[in-house]
Amino acid sequence: MSWRNKKTVDDTIEDLNLVPIMNMVVCLIPMVLAGTALIKVGVVNVNAPKFGQGAATPDETDEKPLNLTVAVGDDGFRLTATGADINQVLGIDPAMAAAAAQPADPTQPPKEGAFIPKKGEEYDYVDLYNKMVKVKSQFPQETVMNLTADARVPFKLLVNVMDALRVKLEQDTYGDLAGFKSASARIEEGAPALLWPDVVFAVAQ
Amino acid sequence: MPKTKITQTKERTREELIADWVAAQHQQQRKQRAARKRPDEVVGVTINSLMDAMFIILVFLLMNYSIDPLRVDASDDLKLPASTTEINPDPSAAVTVTAKGIVVNDEMVVQIKDGQVDKAFKGGEENSMQIQPLFDALNAEAQRQKNVSQLTGGKFDGLLTIIAHGETPYRLITEVLYTAGQAEFQKFKFAVVKGGARGGSPE
Numbered sequence: 001m002s003w004r005n006k007k008t009v010d011d012t013i014e015d016l017n018l019v020p021i022m023n024m025v026v027c028l029i030p031m032v033l034a035g036t037a038l039i040k041v042g043v044v045n046v047n048a049p050k051f052g053q054g055a056a057t058p059d060e061t062d063e064k065p066l067n068l069t070v071a072v073g074d075d076g077f078r079l080t081a082t083g084a085d086i087n088q089v090l091g092i093d094p095a096m097a098a099a100a101a102q103p104a105d106p107t108q109p110p111k112e113g114a115f116i117p118k119k120g121e122e123y124d125y126v127d128l129y130n131k132m133v134k135v136k137s138q139f140p141q142e143t144v145m146n147l148t149a150d151a152r153v154p155f156k157l158l159v160n161v162m163d164a165l166r167v168k169l170e171q172d173t174y175g176d177l178a179g180f181k182s183a184s185a186r187i188e189e190g191a192p193a194l195l196w197p198d199v200v201f202a203v204a205q
Numbered sequence: 206m207p208k209t210k211i212t213q214t215k216e217r218t219r220e221e222l223i224a225d226w227v228a229a230q231h232q233q234q235r236k237q238r239a240a241r242k243r244p245d246e247v248v249g250v251t252i253n254s255l256m257d258a259m260f261i262i263l264v265f266l267l268m269n270y271s272i273d274p275l276r277v278d279a280s281d282d283l284k285l286p287a288s289t290t291e292i293n294p295d296p297s298a299a300v301t302v303t304a305k306g307i308v309v310n311d312e313m314v315v316q317i318k319d320g321q322v323d324k325a326f327k328g329g330e331e332n333s334m335q336i337q338p339l340f341d342a343l344n345a346e347a348q349r350q351k352n353v354s355q356l357t358g359g360k361f362d363g364l365l366t367i368i369a370h371g372e373t374p375y376r377l378i379t380e381v382l383y384t385a386g387q388a389e390f391q392k393f394k395f396a397v398v399k400g401g402a403r404g405g406s407p408e
Contacts, residue, residue, distance in 0.1 A: 018256065025259045032266040041275050042290045043366065043394035048386055072375075125404040149375040152320070156286030156371035158378075159395070163289045163403055181404050203379050 044162055047144075047200045066142045068135060069113075069202060070128070070165075072149035072157055077128050079135070080113035089138055090114055090131055123157065125164040126180045130173045132165050136195055137172070145196035148203060158201075168193040275299065275396060277368055286371040287401025294366060294396065298346050300339070302369040302381060309342040320374040327380075334383040343388035365390040 066083035079086050092114060116127050136142070145165065147158060169183040185192040275294035277285060282304040301308040306316045315326050315338040327333040343365075351361045365385050369378060382393060 018252075022252065022256060022259075025256075025263055029259060029263055029266065032263070040399040041277050041285070041294055042288065042397055042399040043275075043292050043294045044288055044290050044397055045292065046382075046393045046395060048382070048391045048393065151374060151376035153375045154371060155369050155373045155375060155378050155395075158375065159286040159288050159371075159397055159401075160404070163401065166289070177404055181402055183403075201379060201382055 044159060045199070047198060065144075066135075066139050067146065068139075068142065068144070068196075069146040069148060070132075070161060071113075072123075072147075072153050072161060074150060074153070076115060076117040076123065077161070078113050078115050079131060081135075084139075086114050086135070089135055091134075123160070125160065126174050126177055128161070129164050129169070129180065132196060133168065133172045136168075143194065143196060144198045144200060146200050146202040148201070162199055165196045166194070167197075168195045275366060275368070277396060282370060283368070284371050285368065285396055285398045288397035288399065289401055289403055290397060290399065292394075294394065295364065297362075297364040297366045297394070298343075298350065298390075299366040299368055299396075300343070300381060300385065302367065302373050302377065304370050304372065307336070307339055307381065309339065309346065312342070314338045314342045317377070320372075320377055322377065322380065334380050335387060336380055336384045339381065340384045340388055343385055343390065347388050347390065361389075363389055363391040364394070365392070366394045366396055368396040 066081050068079070068081045068083075068086075071078040071080065079090075081089070114131065116124050116131065118124060132145075147161060149158060167185040168188075169180070170186055171179075171183065174180040174183065187193070277283070279285065280303075283301065298310070302317075304317065304320075306313045307322075308314065315322055315336055322336050326337050327335060347361070347363075353359075354361045367378075367381065367385075369381075385393070
């Protein structure tokens with residue numbers, strides 16, 4: 001009897017049944033693939049915002065910091081700077097600048113700085129880039145850009161602005177959006193030439 | 206049986222009989238071999254190479270999965286903006302701002318309605334920037350990180366990753382940043398999806 005049992009036990013030994021494991025692996029792979037491969041997450045560095053009238057850090061040099069600010073509004077971008085007259089830097093005629101500063105509603109105070117209106121429904125990133133390159137060429141040491149926006153402006157617009165102004169492109173000026181989009185970063189000394197990489201989120205007071 | 210066979214085929218030579226016998230033996234062996242093989246044939250198709258490939262893919266994906274310092278589960282309430290950035294995320298504390306609420310360490314701390322936090326949560330004042338439940342959560346996180354860095358001899362770096370929905374209004378972003386600043390976080394990284402186009406990505 002015992003001999004018979006042994007014989008039958010010997011007979012039942014076969015290869016491992018891998019079918020359940022296969023099933024599991026086949027299910028797991030699409031799950032993990034869907035979770036990871038499709039979205040590549042990166043980050044954008046932003047410095048601590050300045051709030052209120054915090055004491056400015058005393059500068060050792062006598063030079064006044066440029067304090068360049070890009071404001072994103074419903075109707076376009078507005079460039080301002082406390083360290084220099086932005087219209088003069090950009091070479092905009094003072095009379096035209098004064099006319100542009102006059103708001104449609106006379107009860108409002110005149111708006112400072114250079115205004116870059118929307119082109120139709122789209123923000124004009126190309127003109128913004130052209131102007132900011134011009135500012136950079138006159139203040140090559142400056143890297144800090146304040147970025148502010150109206151309360152209801154969606155956050156993704158700010159990311160677009162930071163993308164447009166992070167690095168210098170092959171040309172200093174672009175005529176159309178297609179050329180601007182397809183341009184690649186200018187390489188200086190083995191690394192991309194930076195334009196305004198240090199972004200500080202500010203709050204319009 | 207063999208006897209009758211012999212009597213029937215008296216004329217057959219000895220060699221022929223041996224050849225018959227050998228052939229019969231071969232046939233029997235073949236049958237036995239076939240019988241032994243049958244269980245294998247039930248499993249059928251050779252899937253071993255496929256198995257190997259799949260297992261390698263699985264291990265590779267799982268490795269990637271665990272290395273990724275930042276996990277973002279995209280949904281309609283959390284669509285990250287696309288960007289041209291090349292910077293990879295670092296491990297750090299993370300605040301997630303979706304269209305419906307603010308999440309710290311997988312716990313919903315405060316709800317958002319129409320892109321705003323209810324005024325009741327804002328330190329009591331109308332125009333206060335501080336979101337009190339978020340401050341409490343971040344303050345606890347900062348304290349925990351400080352305790353850890355004290356024990357390990359490291360330094361509290363005040364780094365905070367913000368995973369924000371692309372449609373979040375700027376006002377809410379600044380409130381989150383201000384609150385994080387009050388909890389001693391000073392450096393911020395915004396999570397974005399890589400591969401965006403310069404000058405605004407098409408939706």
